[in-house]
Amino acid sequence: MMQKIQLSAPQPTETPNRFRRDLPSALGQMKYDIHLFNSGLKLFIIHTRLNQPVQIQAMASNPLVGFGFCVDGSFDTFFSSKLPITTKAGDSGFFSCPSHIEITDHIPSDRLLRIYLMLEGEILSSFTKGDEDYFSFALKSLDKKQPSRIVHPITPLMQAALHQILHCPYCGKAGHLYLESKAMELLSHKLAQLHPSDGCRNFKLKRADYERIIHVAEILVNNMENPPDTIELARIVGLSCSKLQRCFRRVYGVSPFEYLRNHRLQTARQLLQKGEINVTEASLRVGYTNLSYFSKAFKIMFGIPPGQLLHNPPHR
Structure with a gap:
């Protein structure tokens, strides 16, 4: 109980x-x-x-x-x-x-x-x-x-x-x-x-477009190992590629590719902190097939190489 x-x-x-x-x-x-x-x-x-x-x-x-x-x-x-x-x-x-x-x-x-x-x-x-x-x-x-x-x-x-x-x-x-x-x-x-339309008088985001962008982010998160490309994403949510890029940056402050990369690295960090898998496994789990590229991106984002989390997990 x-x-x-x-x-x-x-x-x-x-x-x-x-x-x-x-x-x-x-x-x-x-x-x-x-x-x-x-x-x-x-x-x-x-x-x-x-x-x-x-x-x-x-x-x-x-x-x-x-x-x-x-x-x-x-x-x-x-x-x-x-x-x-x-x-x-x-x-x-x-x-x-x-x-x-x-x-x-x-x-x-x-x-x-x-x-x-x-x-x-x-x-x-x-x-x-x-x-x-x-x-x-x-x-x-x-x-x-x-x-x-x-x-x-x-x-x-x-x-x-x-x-x-x-x-x-x-x-x-x-x-x-x-x-x-x-x-x-x-x-x-x-x-x-x-309030995605606030603070940008030259580009007000309609509620329907805002919901489409939220759906795009969900698609990327749920398919981070093998995500659809921009053309396919635009087709799924019913936007042009250029409008998808523009609206996505308006909502999230980054491009869809940058959003996916950041989510992949954050997920890898959580996996490594749990200590249940090694760096190679974490890299593959989040969609990186090039270990060297993964390690470099991880260090740029978090300031430490991914292997350091295995040897010195952060105190909680």
Whole structure:
């Protein structure tokens, strides 16, 4: 039977505006860091590697609006007695939650890495400075006293910001400023994903085209070992090749080829971190037949050769 626990209250650390939560050590490893910024934005970084599956229960004391990024693993979330919402690696969710509702996460014994950006409902209006349209979905759901969520894939630009957050090169005040800037960058990428036509008056993306581009990304992710070429992708979603390229870059900030490459390398990194396969197997698993080319691309993206993950896996 899955063990139920209540999260402890956040405890201050030696670093100002940084807090942590602890889990009973007998259950396994958990690193739960909370960073508070003057803007009202909160950054949560949660690593878990448990000895057994656990139910973690919490109560939302205030209305919340947030953005979740599942970097590794998967888990289920229950709001009160409703059906579970499953989140897996590569998912980026925009969610809202009214006050006085019970939230239960079913955390597996496998490795799980999540990052959240959170805003309390009371400061939402001041944070958006009149641009409530960005959060109209969340505001309406809060008015109805119902939890809601919109899920999109994590984009390569988000992946880069997440990687920099997880590998902050500074400590103290410099580290706090660095993390705040990266949290803001991550928020901007998420807002652009939610409102693809905003911020580009010369090229407004229609909702139907936006959904076609999301479908293209799904096709690439699901067929990364043998993906269709641009001509075939364009035929599948009913766009011209030039419009596909233009719209895809508008949504994801990179070309379809760059998106596929980044997803392949991120997937290979996750496989190597688990330590179940070697570099050659990881390369083939994600669609690289040239090991030398794979190793070079991996080092360019992550700053280390892939073999180093096997000998020195990152601490979780």
